[in-house]
Amino acid sequence: MEKPIRILSVFGTRPEAIKMCPLVKELQEDSRFESRVCVTAQHREMLDQVLSVFGVKPDYDLNVMAPGQTLSGITTRILNGMEPVLREVRPDAVLVHGDTTTSFAVALAAFYQQIPVGHVEAGLRTYNRYSPFPEEMNRVLTGRLAAFHFAPTALNRDNLAREGITEHVYVTGNTVLDAFKTTVHPEYRFREPALAELGPERIILMTAHRRENLGEPLRAICRAVKRIAADFPDVQVMYPVHPNPAVKGTVKELLGGLPRIRLLPPLEVTDLHNLMAKCFLVLTDSGGLQEEGPSFRKPVLVMRTETERPEAVEAGGVRVVGVEEEGIYQAVSGLLNSPEEYASFLRNPNPYGDGNASRRILDALARENQF
């Protein structure tokens, strides 16, 4: 039998973990591969929540998270931490995901040892280097460093082609849909006590954490949501708050203790996905929720000025509503008031794949066979 291909999967934040764990599970079960996992733990608690849901036990843990961490702090700790791990594992290829500082720093560390990098969720672009920040540059640089590119959609493939990246590019779908096989159950019972007995209210599932929204944009977001909760007595806002002190502080100050607004700790991904299945609409600045909402056929309002995920916007399921108080208030109240407008969001299915992205990525890796 041929020697298995040794793959080192490396990730560090919650969204990377949610989208990489299904791939790691497939790698572990496929005899063509030998799988190793390293986490940077750029996130600590939120990463561990995901690892426990998927039952993934890392072989290496760089444990880099620090309170108030800076971008250069994360980058240098990861570069230094990855060097001995790569020397010890000597993988045939390293897999990274998406656009976090973990993705970029790990790709650079692997490049320094001339180890090929496979970039999962490749080719997303806004073409604005400061929005989202620093994610747009992280994914451009990761794409430049990578040897193999796993693009969720044809549009992502075309973005790469525009940068001259035309070889070793595969359109695979997004692995977040693979994750639903583990996380979504029709008879699901919530772990978070506040979700155990949901009332008849229309649930707005809300998240907000982006670096470029910290400060005044986040305050405007909070003011808009406060007005919505005040004006619509049949609405319940469920807001799992990101643990970043710069997020938590503002949100608690502006939304804490208000009727019809429930501030929650970060939810286990099983709770989050099953709550999404029950909600009325999603209000977010997250990347991942823009892909998940259309899968559950829920309208998604994106509190940003632009998105790297225009596919669902074009399909009608997602709308970019900006970060001004009035614009957000109008968009949410429009959906709450108009069944026709609500129905218009639900016409087309999810453009992000069929739940078999991991399998396609493994088959592509095996086909490359040039390690």
Ligand code: UD1
């Ligand atoms: C990071 C990613 C962003 C991604 C987001 C997903 C970068 C630069 N940013 O942003 O692309 O969208 O994750 O959530 O890679 N914290 C905890 N516990 C945790 C996680 C975070 O306490 O489990 C706190 C820490 O104080 C930490 C702060 O949050 O310093 C910020 O974390 P960081 O990873 O730097 O930025 P995010 O905004 O989470």
Ligand code: UDP
């Ligand atoms: N998520 C979660 N618990 C929460 C909030 C989000 O499990 O309390 C999941 C969500 O379903 C999605 C991912 O985390 O899969 C999105 O992560 P985040 O918003 O932190 O990052 P982004 O997608 O913006 O990079």
